[in-house]
Amino acid sequence: MSESKYLNLALNEAWKYQGLTYPNPAVGACVVGENGEVLSINAHQKAGEAHAEVLALRDAYTLMSKDDTIAFTCNSQKLHEYLLKHHNNIFKNCSIYVSLEPCSHIGKTPSCASLIASLGLKKVFIAHKDGTQNASGGAEILKSENIFLQLDSKNIKAQELLYPFISWQRDRFITFKWAQRLDGTIDGGSISSLESRTFVHKMRAVNDLLVIGGNTVREDRPTLDARLVDAKAPDILIYSHSDDFDREIALFKVKGRKVYIENSLKRIDEYKNILIEGGEGMYNSCKDIVDYYLVFISTQSGGGTMSLLNKKERFKALHVRELGGDVIMWMKREI
Amino acid sequence: MSESKYLNLALNEAWKYQGLTYPNPAVGACVVGENGEVLSINAHQKAGEAHAEVLALRDAYTLMSKDDTIAFTCNSQKLHEYLLKHHNNIFKNCSIYVSLEPCSHIGKTPSCASLIASLGLKKVFIAHKDGTQNASGGAEILKSENIFLQLDSKNIKAQELLYPFISWQRDRFITFKWAQRLDGTIDGGSISSLESRTFVHKMRAVNDLLVIGGNTVREDRPTLDARLVDAKAPDILIYSHSDDFDREIALFKVKGRKVYIENSLKRIDEYKNILIEGGEGMYNSCKDIVDYYLVFISTQSGGGTMSLLNKKERFKALHVRELGGDVIMWMKREI
Structure with missing residues (x-):
């Protein structure tokens, strides 16, 4: 396998957790x-859990x-400590391929760059520089330890993977999500599999604002929480020209969240990680501000x-x- | 990684060549x-070329x-000979995971089971028995050489992968293929990417009959050959109640193939590997005899x-x- 193949394995795995x-x-x-x-x-997989490099090093060590x-430890601190103590130079002929420059800072987890350096890996292939102030500099740490370093600064796939993160640094990132059948229809009852719906709930748990159309709220009476993963529900912006809603539906009863009913999308400016779920009207209203589209296609029709x-x-896939059993596809709109 | 993960890697790779x-x-x-x-x-990848095991053993040896x-040799005979001469017991601690029992017969390529036995692999995991008369018995060869053998006789994924082959043994296999946009539409000009169309041409090259609806022929005036891969075009059955066609279109000019115009699908009974390409009418006429569906979904609408x-x-994905840039999905219809 060539170098790009290893990077693609890393990128493909990372995409499974895009949005989470x-x-x-x-x-x-x-x-x-x-x-x-x-x-x-x-x-x-999730903020607060171990970084990709740490989990991959754990698995390779095991x-x-x-x-x-x-083998099943996910706590980053414990993994760092254990690997540093027990590695016994087992990685000395190993290479690691990462979609993003290993971090240099000690935050929720210790620095990945220093871990890789201490474990003495032979080569590190990095598909994208880390441009953030407090995590960048990993490449310098590795270089100073004389680790062979290769940086692919023009890897478009790595850029596309990282784009939500880059957007959060700048201002915000907006995902438009919908579920449809093979025939393109989006109405008429349940569409997605339990796995797909669970994925959406995991996303909601890390979105700070969920935007929805007024008609969807009136017709579907959704709760729009993250109950399938027992997590915090996002704030809700109901984008509607009228305030005519049944306040008894579950959406309004979720504790600890704000619900705005507004005929403008300006509220989005106050949030960082925004999920929009809606129909045709919402799609048309938002398409100039949406970053990525996420579609779930179920293998049904009618x-x-x-x-x-x-x-x-x-779109570009x-x-x-x-x-x-559904297709899940991330896309960006081609203008 | 667990055993099923290795098998899934093998199965996933095999599906890329399903239909070819x-x-x-x-x-x-x-x-x-x-x-x-x-x-x-x-x-x-293709009949006449090396079997999966031989290619995987070649890559592992390299x-x-x-x-x-x-490293880049595809000729099975050469690979067998080279591996047998040069392996130097390099495989003695290796396992091989195969989606189908390695063959026992010497046909276009020598027996895979005897190759694995001669190379001295430690373990062989087989996800499906080979039930054909002239290729089965691979497991017996391996057992007689005291190779650790594990057979997963109820692996549904392996069964689904193998189903076209099982059908050819019994009588025939029918694929219904269509291309659509995200919005479900199938008309109004070109839909699929060049890669997708090339894949379909590769399929046509190994299909012996292509069935198409009369209206599609009248409206799209397709050639329905395998020119993108410079290969043999299949025979054509135009399923139509009328014989009113412009005989000057390219479809009728392709050398060495038969074109039937019939208002019945009985002609299918004379063929083994049948591809149906059509619209709604054809879909409804054929759904009781189609085995697998293959849909190409382009990331466009309108x-x-x-x-x-x-x-x-x-359907089941x-x-x-x-x-x-398209989604390519194999499905079977759930009744």
Whole structure:
């Protein structure tokens, strides 16, 4: 396998957690052995949990050492400590491929760059520089330890993966999500699999604002919380020209969240990580500010009459996979 | 990684060539090293070319030995000979995961089971028995050489992958293929990417009959050959109640193929590997005889008014991936 293949393994793994890592970036890592054999592939899954590099190093250590003490440990601090104490130069002929420059700062987790340096890996391949003030500088740490470093500064796939994180640094990131059937219909009852709906609830748990259309609230009477993963529900902006809502529906009863009913989208400016769920009207109102689109396509047809896309549009597929029998696809709009 | 993960790597690779391997089965293989590291993943790509196991063993050999003499060799005979001569017991701690029992017969390629036995792999994991008369018995060969063998006889994913091959043994296999936009539309000009269209041409090259609706021929005036891959065009059955066609269109000019115009689908009974391309009418006429559905979904909307699926249908996704910016998905209909 060539170098780009290892990077693609890391990128592909990272995309599975795109939308779930806020305020951290989605990052993937792949550890490769002396002869080019793949030892491990892992990704950062959630803020507060271990970084991609740490999880990939954990898996590679477990594989090579046959010591499974930390095989299922997710706590970053514990993983750093254990690896530093027990590595016994097992990584000396290994390379690591990361979609983003390993961090230099000690935050919720210790620095990944210093961990890689201390473990004595032979080579580090980085698909994108970290431009943030408090995490950048990982490459310098590695260089100062004489680790062979390769930086692919023009890797478009790594840029696309990192784009939400870059947007949060600048101002905010907006995802427009919808679910449809193969025939394009979005109405007429339940569409997505439980796995797909659980994924959306995980996203809601890390979104600080969820924007929804007034008609959707009136017709579907949704709760719009994160109950499937027992997590915090985001604030809600109901985008509507009228204030005519049944205040008894569950949406208004969720504790600890604000619900705005406004005929403007300006409220979005106060938030960082925004999810928009809506129909055709919402799509048309928002398409100039949306960053990425996330569509769940179920393998059914019939039962609906409306579709989201009724004009000429062209998207670029960023990542496609199967999730619980549905297609889940990240896209950006091509203008 | 667990055993099912290695098998899934093999299965996933094999699905990329589903539709292209006739009369051979789509098969995937994954070679794993002493500690569970992935050494190689490969798949059978086309009849007459090397089997999945041979390609995966070639890649693992190249990786471990650092001898790249056969790294790009696809000729099965040459690979067998080279590996047998040069392996130097390099595979003695390796396992191979295969989606189908390695073959026992010497046909276009020598027996894979005897190759694995001669190379002295430690373990062989087989996800599906080979039930054919002239290729089965691979497991017996391996057992007689005291190779640790594990057979997962109820692996549904392996069954789904192998189903076209099983159908060819019994009588025939029918794929219904269509291309649509995200909004479900199938008309109004070009939809799929060049990569997707090339894939379809590769399929046509190994289909012996292509069935198409009369209206599609009248309106689209398609050639329905395999020119993108410079290969043989399949015979054509135009399913139509009328014989009113412009005989000057390219479809009728392709050398060496038969074109039937018939108001029945009985002609299908004379063929083994059948591809149906059509619209709603064809879909409804054929759905009781179609085995698998193959849909290409382009990330566009607009430009079309008709969709294929206008009634309630439910499919099961068998494999989903991105191809040249489109989604390519194999499905079966759930009844």
